[in-house]
Amino acid sequence: MVALFSTGMAKVPDARASTRNSDALPPPDPDTLTLNRCTFGVSNELIGEMQRRGRENWLERQMDWESIDDRETNDFLHRQTPTVFMSAKELAALPNRGQAANELKQATVYRAMYSNRQLYEVMVEFWSNHFSIYHRDGPVTLLKTLDDRNVIRPHALGSFRDLLHASSKSPAMLVYLDNHTNVAGTPNENYARELMELHTLGVDGGYTETDVQEVARCFTGWAVGRRGSGNMGNFQFYPRLHDQGEKTVLGTAIPANGGIRDGEQVIDMLAGHPSTARFISTKLARHFVADEPPQALVDRLARIFLDTDGDIRSLLREIFLSDEFLRSADQKLKRPMEYIISALRSTRASPGPQAYRGVRQYLFALGQIPFDWVPPDGYPDVAGYWTSTNGLLNRWNFASALAGSRLPGIRLDYLALIGRNWRPGALVDHLAARLLHRPLLDDDRRSFIGYLASDKSATKRLPVEIVEERVPGLIGLMLSSDYFQYR
Amino acid sequence: MKLSRRNFLKITGLGSASALAPRLLLAADASDSADDIIISVFLRGAADGLNIIPPHGDGDYYRLRPGLAIAPPGNEQGALDLDGFFGFHPGMAALLPLYQSGELAVIHACGSPSPSHSHFEAQDLMERGLTTNNSSFSGWLGRYLDYRMDDSFGVFHALGMGNAAPRTLAHDASTITMNRIEDFSLLVPEAQKAETEALLQALYAGDSPLENGARDTLTAVDTLAAADPAQYPPQNGATYPDTGFGAQLQAVGQLIRADVGVRAAALSLGGWDTHQGESATLDNLLPELAQSLAAFHTDMGTAMDRITLVTHTEFGRRAYENGSAGTDHGHASFVLTLGGNVNGGRVYHDWPGLRDQDLYGKGDLEVTMDYRNVLGELISKRTPGMPMELLFPDFDQLQFAGIYT
Numbered sequence: 100m101v102a103l104f105s106t107g108m109a110k111v112p113d114a115r116a117s118t119r120n121s122d123a124l125p126p127p128d129p130d131t132l133t134l135n136r137c138t139f140g141v142s143n144e145l146i147g148e149m150q151r152r153g154r155e156n157w158l159e160r161q162m163d164w165e166s167i168d169d170r171e172t173n174d175f176l177h178r179q180t181p182t183v184f185m186s187a188k189e190l191a192a193l194p195n196r197g198q199a200a201n202e203l204k205q206a207t208v209y210r211a212m213y214s215n216r217q218l219y220e221v222m223v224e225f226w227s228n229h230f231s232i233y234h235r236d237g238p239v240t241l242l243k244t245l246d247d248r249n250v251i252r253p254h255a256l257g258s259f260r261d262l263l264h265a266s267s268k269s270p271a272m273l274v275y276l277d278n279h280t281n282v283a284g285t286p287n288e289n290y291a292r293e294l295m296e297l298h299t300l301g302v303d304g305g306y307t308e309t310d311v312q313e314v315a316r317c318f319t320g321w322a323v324g325r326r327g328s329g330n331m332g333n334f335q336f337y338p339r340l341h342d343q344g345e346k347t348v349l350g351t352a353i354p355a356n357g358g359i360r361d362g363e364q365v366i367d368m369l370a371g372h373p374s375t376a377r378f379i380s381t382k383l384a385r386h387f388v389a390d391e392p393p394q395a396l397v398d399r400l401a402r403i404f405l406d407t408d409g410d411i412r413s414l415l416r417e418i419f420l421s422d423e424f425l426r427s428a429d430q431k432l433k434r435p436m437e438y439i440i441s442a443l444r445s446t447r448a449s450p451g452p453q454a455y456r457g458v459r460q461y462l463f464a465l466g467q468i469p470f471d472w473v474p475p476d477g478y479p480d481v482a483g484y485w486t487s488t489n490g491l492l493n494r495w496n497f498a499s500a501l502a503g504s505r506l507p508g509i510r511l512d513y514l515a516l517i518g519r520n521w522r523p524g525a526l527v528d529h530l531a532a533r534l535l536h537r538p539l540l541d542d543d544r545r546s547f548i549g550y551l552a553s554d555k556s557a558t559k560r561l562p563v564e565i566v567e568e569r570v571p572g573l574i575g576l577m578l579s580s581d582y583f584q585y586r
Numbered sequence: 587m588k589l590s591r592r593n594f595l596k597i598t599g600l601g602s603a604s605a606l607a608p609r610l611l612l613a614a615d616a617s618d619s620a621d622d623i624i625i626s627v628f629l630r631g632a633a634d635g636l637n638i639i640p641p642h643g644d645g646d647y648y649r650l651r652p653g654l655a656i657a658p659p660g661n662e663q664g665a666l667d668l669d670g671f672f673g674f675h676p677g678m679a680a681l682l683p684l685y686q687s688g689e690l691a692v693i694h695a696c697g698s699p700s701p702s703h704s705h706f707e708a709q710d711l712m713e714r715g716l717t718t719n720n721s722s723f724s725g726w727l728g729r730y731l732d733y734r735m736d737d738s739f740g741v742f743h744a745l746g747m748g749n750a751a752p753r754t755l756a757h758d759a760s761t762i763t764m765n766r767i768e769d770f771s772l773l774v775p776e777a778q779k780a781e782t783e784a785l786l787q788a789l790y791a792g793d794s795p796l797e798n799g800a801r802d803t804l805t806a807v808d809t810l811a812a813a814d815p816a817q818y819p820p821q822n823g824a825t826y827p828d829t830g831f832g833a834q835l836q837a838v839g840q841l842i843r844a845d846v847g848v849r850a851a852a853l854s855l856g857g858w859d860t861h862q863g864e865s866a867t868l869d870n871l872l873p874e875l876a877q878s879l880a881a882f883h884t885d886m887g888t889a890m891d892r893i894t895l896v897t898h899t900e901f902g903r904r905a906y907e908n909g910s911a912g913t914d915h916g917h918a919s920f921v922l923t924l925g926g927n928v929n930g931g932r933v934y935h936d937w938p939g940l941r942d943q944d945l946y947g948k949g950d951l952e953v954t955m956d957y958r959n960v961l962g963e964l965i966s967k968r969t970p971g972m973p974m975e976l977l978f979p980d981f982d983q984l985q986f987a988g989i990y991t
Contacts, residue, residue, distance in 0.1 A: 576786070
């Protein structure tokens with residue numbers, strides 16, 4: 100565990116105090132660990148599928164995302180969130196701009212919940228967060244729909260170089276980081292700085308303040324087609340607003356009169372830079388392995404990044420097949436989106452058409468609505484940020500509301516979930532296997548059984564009124580426990 | 587050995603789930619309610635000191651910002667004069683009476699000597715009170731809390747408003763974070779509440795950060811329920827602006843009034859990254875900031891004698907404007923500080939000037955006052971005896987300007 104915000108106060112000997120550490124939770128097996136990290140929530144069906152195919156074959160199939168049939172999810176989205184399929188022109192004609200933003204958030208949640216392309220959706224979330232764009236910034240409300248469809252999704256499991264080129268010409272990104280107002284003579288440095296600091300080299304990646312200014316000059320005239328231009332809402336280069344002078348970026352001369360090539364050349368330099376290789380490798384390893392990723396793994400990834408020209412699948416393969424990955428159980432705390440979606444998936448809750456309302460309420464309370472992070476660095480990917488009192492309390496409140504079917508539009512069939520296991524011991528074991536996918540410590544197993552049967556008799560069949568009164572609470576407690584907080 | 591509240595309760599045989607615990611906490615906290623409270627307000631995104639506290643007496647200001655400068659006092663939408671040289675942006679009007687009555691001081695050309703122009707690196711360094719990265723995880727205000735920590739400290743000693751615990755407060759114990767007081771309760775069916783709490787205590791009995799945080803969360807929920815802060819609405823006619831930040835500062839005031847033992851609080855107000863369309867952004871944000879601080883001052887009344895509020899921002903903005911009616915990342919900015927112990931009614935400064943040869947780096951206002959001089963003076967005046975090298979481990983040039991009594 101990373102102790103960024105560690106809370107260890109001075110210790111006083113206390114005979115009753117347990118010394119249990121979360122590191123000591125019985126670890127999940129490798130299949131479950133892999134599913135925890137590569138999906139938005141484990142289910143028994145997925146565990147069965149992985150056992151059938153084998154872990155490596157399952158991963159290869161998930162990386163070959165286009166070969167996985169996802170028509171059902173897509174059909175659902177066409178009905179539920181039609182604006183995510185609209186063109187720039189259709190979006191601009193919407194009477195209510197908020198509809199596009201709201202439906203994109205909904206589609207993001209539904210895809211995480213239902214898509215068969217789970218690893219793909221995990222990577223879409225990763226890159227959306229890496230190239231983070233705040234949704235409520237003027238025209239971005241509409242343009243982020245295009246960024247999601249044309250920038251992030253085509254390249255999420257492709258090549259980093261292609262992804263970076265696409266992002267640099269994304270109208271949503273250009274507007275969000277003010278590059279649409281970056282013009283010759285009086286440049287605006289916002290995009291140039293964040294491109295190097297956050298998208299590629301990293302803050303210690305070796306660029307100077309002069310590089311920031313020179314890169315800003317390279318991107319002058321990179322903007323978005325204006326209303327009535329015939330290219331509204333799409334990328335547009337304005338040659339007359341571009342600084343045609345000579346520039347020097349990271350020690351490389353960029354000759355005069357390069358036009359749009361200036362910016363494209365900068366993207367190419369950055370995409371293949373060793374600092375970018377290290378920065379992206381660190382972020383991927385942080386996401387999939389540990390908050391403080393093992394240096395040896397990062398070093399291997401950085402080499403692969405340079406050897407494969409940023410091939411994202413090659414990087415993921417190295418991560419998932421590494422010893423570091425298999426040894427990293429409980430090193431990653433679920434962030435709110437992962438926590439909420441995994442709870443819905445594990446409990447097989449049946450969300451109705453209004454389900455997003457209930458999910459949104461808790462994503463908001465926990466602070467992770469999709470595309471709602473204001474600054475350009477994206478939601479933090481470390482436990483220290485998310486283990487606040489506010490965070491824990493709202494996780495518990497969500498779990499209790501979900502288990503008690505008190506979330507608008509979401510019903511949980513707890514009787515189906517427990518099946519015929521109405522004896523306390525068997526019921527707890529069955530639910531732990533279904534929801535937590537890992538063994539319980541004896542103390543905790545006894546606590547759960549005690550919650551069901553106050554006389555501690557674990558083998559007597561429970562009467563129906565106790566099942567009705569206690570099982571939703573038990574489910575809520577299991578989802579509230581530390582067993583369910585890691586992915 | 588210093589004892590934490592939690593361990594203190596364990597020794598006296600009271601688990602925090604006990605119904606007695608909250609009342610005990612309150613009784614203990616009430617006895618030292620005269621203690622100091624420090625409130626940090628972080629203006630995230632690099633707030634523009636040159637347009638918020640415009641140097642209307644410096645002609646170069648108008649040369650560098652022909653389209654953006656705040657007009658001299660007396661003009662329409664002109665600066666509100668402070669001392670003949672500096673003024674307030676008109677959006678700061680709500681704070682002018684506090685400046686004039688001597689309870690608000692301004693420190694200008696102030697900031698971190700770190701050359702970083704990265705929001706994220708500079709915020710992180712400033713919250714930790716450092717100029718160079720090191721492995722220390724604690725915040726400057728957190729180290730202050732660690733130094734003061736004793737038996738009288740309850741679970742609410744560190745209060746962060748928002749979703750996550752602010753780095754500024756990171757210390758050896760938990761920070762209580764919340765968005766709204768009224769949402770800070772365990773929402774389980776009433777009949778099962780006690781049992782649920784007890785089971786959560788058992789499940790989170792270990793010593794990992796997650797488990798410690800979980801138990802402190804349960805204690806805080808109990809403490810808050812017993813204190814019932816809803817019975818402490820704003821006093822003295824204070825009206826907070828109806829905004830997220832206004833509501834958060836109002837909640838801090840409510841919790842101070844409810845006497846739950848707040849010793850330090852941290853809040854943030856974002857949106858200051860004015861690369862483009864700066865005038866509209868400041869016209870919008872400054873009244874929210876100024877009216878919130880003024881309302882808090884009114885609300886707290888005489889309690890301001892033991893409360894000090896201080897603002898920060900990671901750096902300032904480029905002295906000259908860009909082509910987007912905005913400003914890019916710069917260096918020095920400003921600090922506001924408010925409280926009964928402030929020698930206010932002054933703009934503290936060693937003005938570096940805005941001639942081309944005076945500017946830092948690519949054209950920034952130079953830092954002539956390290957922000958840690960302000961914080962260091964505050965702590966050493968209010969908590970004599972705290973070693974400054976503990977507060978600011980990589981800064982040994984502390985100089986006090988007489989900002990605090």
